[in-house]
Amino acid sequence: MPTRDYYEVLGVSRGATESDIKRAYRQLARKYHPDVAEDKASAGERFKEINEAYEVLSDVHKREQYDRFGTVGNGAGGSGFGGFGDFGPFAGEGFGEIFDMFFGGGRSQGRGRGGVQRGSDLRYDLEITLEEAYSGVDREISYSHLGQCSTCEGSGCAPGTKPQPCVQCGGSGQLRQVRSTPLGQFVTTAPCTRCGGEGRIIPSPCAVCHGRGRMEIERRITVHIPAGVDDGSRIRVAGSGEAGVHGGQPGDLYVYLSVSEHELFRRDGLDLALPVPVTFPQAALGGDVTIPTLSGEPAVLHVPAGTQTATIFRVRGKGMPSVRGGGFGDLLVHVNVVVPRRLTKRQREILEEFARAGGDQVEEDKTFFDRVKDAFGVE
């Protein structure tokens, strides 16, 4: 036997709170209690119905199940359509009810009771420097978004007024149509034409947001960017997206980070690469070279005598911090031995002296010239 909508029975909206439901139940129970009612026969029927509705709507789990499936099964558990076994408790309900249940009565498709809807998530693109990625930074950002109207606090109602349940759909936002066919009863539902599917009517809309409950608002927040973030990292700021509709949760803001290119350092995971020019004497004789690091503290790299160009030295712990904690990467110093483009007279004299002393012998590459000799047979 199809039962009447429980919300309708108690005369409350789908968004009614526990205390709304309790209050409505008490009033109705006082009126229809068989001991006090005048027409005892019909009051008894009505009283049973009221009790049944209250039993379901006052129980959080039963109410949730009822909202989802339009009915409450005995022991079905309300855990969704786990297979045809779930039809068991409803076997006696007739085809129409099952059809309705299977398609969820068209409800909760992104909207909950009374048009409640979670706000949209938002994306914000933010560029930071490599230094900021290294040390972490708090950045203030501002953006325009659909926020809660401060005049009506999101209700959409003019101050001092309240939304009213829609009388056409009984607050469900849906109109049910039962069609009898040779196959059985088909129940179709469509959004209510009077309230547009919201289940409620705003009698006097808020003048600021025109009843929408939300409006374009400039928002300014501080985003904490932890040390170690990388290009493409995403930071979620819970609740900073668009405001929900009719009391729904706000969405989240996602800050997408891009790290700008650095003049000196290149990043590779946790490691940093740094090209460092050294003079020929530094490379040949060895020496200490002061190198910059992202921490701001310069480090000293010891270049051993006889260092070749393109040699890579690893300075441990001077790379990027791990965003999850747990240490730092390394700094990879790429040594570049620079040949002077111009020489002073004195430098030229010394270099010529150096050459005469046998310094123009390319010792490391002797094998190269050996191979040339072998290949061309020249002495």
Ligand SMILES: [Zn+2]
């Ligand atoms: Zn408003």
Ligand SMILES: [Zn+2]
């Ligand atoms: Zn309606």
